[in-house]
Amino acid sequence: MEILGGLGLGLSVVLTPLNLAWCLIGVLLGTLIGVLPGLGPAATIAMLLPATFGLPAVSSLIMLAGIYYGAQYGGSTTAILINLPGETSSVVTALDGYQMARKGRAGAALATAAISSFVAGTVATALVAFLAPPLANIALNFGAAEYFALMVLGLVASVALARGPVLKAVAMVVLGLLLGTIGTDINSGEQRFTFDIPELADGINFVALAMGMFGIAEILTNLDHEASRKPLTRVIGSLLPNREECRRIVGPILRGTGLGSVLGILPGGGAVLGAFAAYAVEKKISKTPQAFGQGAIEGVAAPESANNAGAQTSFIPMLTLGIPSNPVMALMVGALTIQGIQPGPQVMSEQPELFWGVIASMWIGNLMLIVLNLPLIGLWVRLLTIPYRLLYPAILVFCCVGVLSLNNLTSDVYLMILFGLVGYVLVRLDCEPAPLLLGFILGPMMEEYLRRAMILARGDMTTFVTRPISLTLLLLTLAIILVLTLPRVRAKREEAFEEAT
Amino acid sequence: MRHGLVAAVIATALLGAGSAATAQEFPTKPVTIVVPFAAGGPTDTVTRLVAQSMTGTLGQQVIVENVGGAGGTLGAARVAKADPDGYTLLLHHIGQATSATLYRKLSYDPAKDFAPIGIVADVPMTVVARKDFPAADMKALIEQAKAEGDVITYANAGIGSASHLCGMLLMQALDVPLTTVAYKGTAPAMNDLLGGQVDLMCDQTTNTTSQIKGGTIKVYAVTTPERLPSLPDVPTTAESGLPDVQVGVWHGLYAPAGTDAAVVARLEEALQAAVIDPNVTQRLAELGATPATAETATPAALEQLVTSEIARWRPVIEAAGQYAD
Amino acid sequence: MSRTGGQSSPRDIAAGALFVVIGCAFGWFAQDHDLGTPNRMGPAFFPTVLAVMLTMLGTVILVQGLRRAGEPIGRWPWRAILLVLGPGILFGLTIRPLGMIAAVPLLVGLSALASRQVTAAGLILSALALTLFSIAVFAYGLGLPIPVFGRLLGG
Structure with a gap:
């Protein structure tokens, strides 16, 4: 009852013309920067921060939150249309979304992304409202050992991302882990593999790596096949998923929402696992795993719902503990402190209008986003009818400007170009970039947590099995390895059966 | 090559006119303040507040540009090498002084390659522990540390961070090596402190005040000479028997060395106006920071502070043997 | 791309060789740092383990590529x-x-x-x-x- 009262209070805060307007501005701006590759919500929010000084705290937070989840919506657009994931979360969406687009189903892919995001956003908002305090405790119970076990689980699951040979996928994960070790070692302060280049001291920028390996490499692939590439002169197929597809995405959306919500709560890397994990789960339980990577609609629905659910639940540690779980949340903490509100355990009781207002605005914002985005799909799909010779220079411009806007370092542009070449060479050798990217994201965290766990346990390896959460996660990993190896026989039989008919 | 040529032509053209004329007109185009950290951090927030106020005084847009990386040394290097025309400035914190020792292969000299404009603000720090840590006060903590030594774990936000510096100072004062656990930033360190995974930390009031007030962590002392108005019940380190543990995260504004004195004076004027601008002071107070005064927001005060802080931290860092490269 | 490359798979051989080279390079440069102990792992520990793994994986991919037929790499654009x-x-x-x-x-x-x-x-x-x-x-x-x-x- 108390919660319903809270939500009522929240709605009464949001449903004022002024706050609705700020919410709309936030989600519009978020969609725009999400669509432009490379530009992230963090940079945009930072630039807008001074402009929010004059607003009431609730209004400014409502707008900033809108930018954040609006960007999650927009981010999938370029991933699907031109294989250009501008953010960690849309890497997985690019896998099947782009393949759908190439088969003339861009509209259905975009609509699936929007619908999945909306459902996930709604469910996750409810979770934040009803379970924020108990869920926050999960985050506190996660020590270094638990995180390490979670990372191991994520890495094992990541092999499922590959559609090609398993051995090459494993090698790509390891290569990604190695690339992740480039930069300053946090424990000793030593610089590894930087060759005294100060720009490498903080490691390789993820966006430069992802845009190079996906976006730039894809341009090279397409130009190589230019002669045989069929121009999409008209929009093929319906803009919306058909009845059969709608039925197929229900399960993935619900499972993706669940996984994304739980992982989103964990600060320090949990959230990025959501999309990868959701995709891996769907591929594993699917009756047609071979369709994944070829444009399976489940492969769009699952990661998109996981992303959005995670984006909403990542507010939980910030609102209840005052702990920002990612750079965007750190900015929100900054925005609140400037407003004279110290984010922390007291916000919920001392600032109920703020707490519930932001939560209610999330749902309203998600509603606005789907109403805005569904009609836009037709427009986006029309982009694909632009001849490729005109489209790819534009993609290059957006990549270069976008990557430059991250840290204002031209070295990021050079890195992106370098990884474009590396990515293209690897694709030519049948090595897919997605497992490498996951390894790259998880590598530094895995090492950090492993070493921290060992320091805290004074070198006692049993720490991983004596702590219940860590033990559970490792047992789960073991189960996945077993499942991965056992049903190979069954899958092969099914393939043989299909070929026979 | 062409750059050199153009510069030479411009230099020749300006030679007769003299630099005083240009300094009087300064600024004629937007001024950029480089923040050597990612957007959204405490230093970024301080800079944006000051930049907004300076925009009003200078009559030109003051733009904030985040050039993060390598503990602030990438952004500082960019300003050190920028044209000394007053249009590219640096706002850096205590790291400007500690990087002189932490980084052995720095491409610039933090003391000589900058023309100080003035101190901007100072953020005090607090010595805190997990909620259920046994020691009741600083005296008990000192005793426990002497008895248990490295059984106690100390969290920091990475090499060169304020919490790392404070930790080195604390361990030196206690003469006990605690087990240091490094994190990437304050947030994950605070998360582990809240969850009881680590024992101790020393961090800026910006990050700790709300947790202290919420009773989720224990506080032992503030690292300032006097008690803080925001935490009146918390004793100072000096009161608790550790007079040497005094750290504040001070912020300073710099131009590249060689900037015309008249330009520096104009910028100082704008900074002086910013530190008494109620918009700035009020927000800074909310962040737990103390704005600089008319005496400290001056080139001389900042120059003196940088020199003394470099000298003060050098033996501490060298004794700990912890470098960032 | 329908032509097969005889008795070996050039793509696998090249990929395997690339992994071996990268693995060895990382392994080599990692030795500039301290390996450490399990309690206090040094900065070289994690990269060294990974470099060895990558080199081994690359070798297996290379050897498999020598043994089975596969598509040629093709012309570079x-x-x-x-x-x-x-x-x-x-x-x-x-x-x-x-x-x-x-x-x-x-x-x-x-x-x-x-x-x-x-x-x-x-x-x-x-x-x-x-x-x-x-x-x-x-x-x-x-x-x-x-x-x-x-x-x-x-x-």
Whole structure:
């Protein structure tokens, strides 16, 4: 009852013309920067921060939150249309979304992304409202050992991302882990593999790596096949998923929402696992795993719902503990402190209008986003009818400007170009970039947590099995390895059966 | 090559006119303040507040540009090498002084390659522990540390961070090596402190005040000479028997060395106006920071502070043997 | 691409060799650092373990590639590689001295030549349109600190 009262209070805060307007501005701006590759919500929010000084705290937070989840919506657009994931979360969406687009189903892919995001956003908002305090405790119970076990689980699951040979996928994960070790070692302060280049001291920028390996490499692939590439002169197929597809995405959306919500709560890397994990789960339980990577609609629905659910639940540690779980949340903490509100355990009781207002605005914002985005799909799909010779220079411009806007370092542009070449060479050798990217994201965290766990346990390896959460996660990993190896026989039989008919 | 040529032509053209004329007109185009950290951090927030106020005084847009990386040394290097025309400035914190020792292969000299404009603000720090840590006060903590030594774990936000510096100072004062656990930033360190995974930390009031007030962590002392108005019940380190543990995260504004004195004076004027601008002071107070005064927001005060802080931290860092490269 | 490469798989051999080379390189440079102990792992510990793993995986992929047939690597599209990556580097070099007003048209104009279907009108129009769009959206709309006119153009 108390919660319903809270939500009522929240709605009464949001449903004022002024706050609705700020919410709309936030989600519009978020969609725009999400669509432009490379530009992230963090940079945009930072630039807008001074402009929010004059607003009431609730209004400014409502707008900033809108930018954040609006960007999650927009981010999938370029991933699907031109294989250009501008953010960690849309890497997985690019896998099947782009393949759908190439088969003339861009509209259905975009609509699936929007619908999945909306459902996930709604469910996750409810979770934040009803379970924020108990869920926050999960985050506190996660020590270094638990995180390490979670990372191991994520890495094992990541092999499922590959559609090609398993051995090459494993090698790509390891290569990604190695690339992740480039930069300053946090424990000793030593610089590894930087060759005294100060720009490498903080490691390789993820966006430069992802845009190079996906976006730039894809341009090279397409130009190589230019002669045989069929121009999409008209929009093929319906803009919306058909009845059969709608039925197929229900399960993935619900499972993706669940996984994304739980992982989103964990600060320090949990959230990025959501999309990868959701995709891996769907591929594993699917009756047609071979369709994944070829444009399976489940492969769009699952990661998109996981992303959005995670984006909403990542507010939980910030609102209840005052702990920002990612750079965007750190900015929100900054925005609140400037407003004279110290984010922390007291916000919920001392600032109920703020707490519930932001939560209610999330749902309203998600509603606005789907109403805005569904009609836009037709427009986006029309982009694909632009001849490729005109489209790819534009993609290059957006990549270069976008990557430059991250840290204002031209070295990021050079890195992106370098990884474009590396990515293209690897694709030519049948090595897919997605497992490498996951390894790259998880590598530094895995090492950090492993070493921290060992320091805290004074070198006692049993720490991983004596702590219940860590033990559970490792047992789960073991189960996945077993499942991965056992049903190979069954899958092969099914393939043989299909070929026979 | 062409750059050199153009510069030479411009230099020749300006030679007769003299630099005083240009300094009087300064600024004629937007001024950029480089923040050597990612957007959204405490230093970024301080800079944006000051930049907004300076925009009003200078009559030109003051733009904030985040050039993060390598503990602030990438952004500082960019300003050190920028044209000394007053249009590219640096706002850096205590790291400007500690990087002189932490980084052995720095491409610039933090003391000589900058023309100080003035101190901007100072953020005090607090010595805190997990909620259920046994020691009741600083005296008990000192005793426990002497008895248990490295059984106690100390969290920091990475090499060169304020919490790392404070930790080195604390361990030196206690003469006990605690087990240091490094994190990437304050947030994950605070998360582990809240969850009881680590024992101790020393961090800026910006990050700790709300947790202290919420009773989720224990506080032992503030690292300032006097008690803080925001935490009146918390004793100072000096009161608790550790007079040497005094750290504040001070912020300073710099131009590249060689900037015309008249330009520096104009910028100082704008900074002086910013530190008494109620918009700035009020927000800074909310962040737990103390704005600089008319005496400290001056080139001389900042120059003196940088020199003394470099000298003060050098033996501490060298004794700990912890470098960032 | 339907032609098979005889008794070996060039793609697997090349990929395996690449992994071995990268693994050895990381392993070599990791030895500049301290391996440490399990309690206090040094900075070299994690990379060394990974480098050994990558080298082993690369060897297995290489050996398998020698044993089974596979597709050839094929011709490299040098024109596209040079005319996409080159202008990208050039953009990095020109953006600060010249600004978007020159760096964007250079990037668009040169990279457009990578396509064999390029037309003069399309090239000029898209260079113009993208330059205007970039300046309007990135510099003025979003206020990114990317110069419109670079240092050398008086910005």
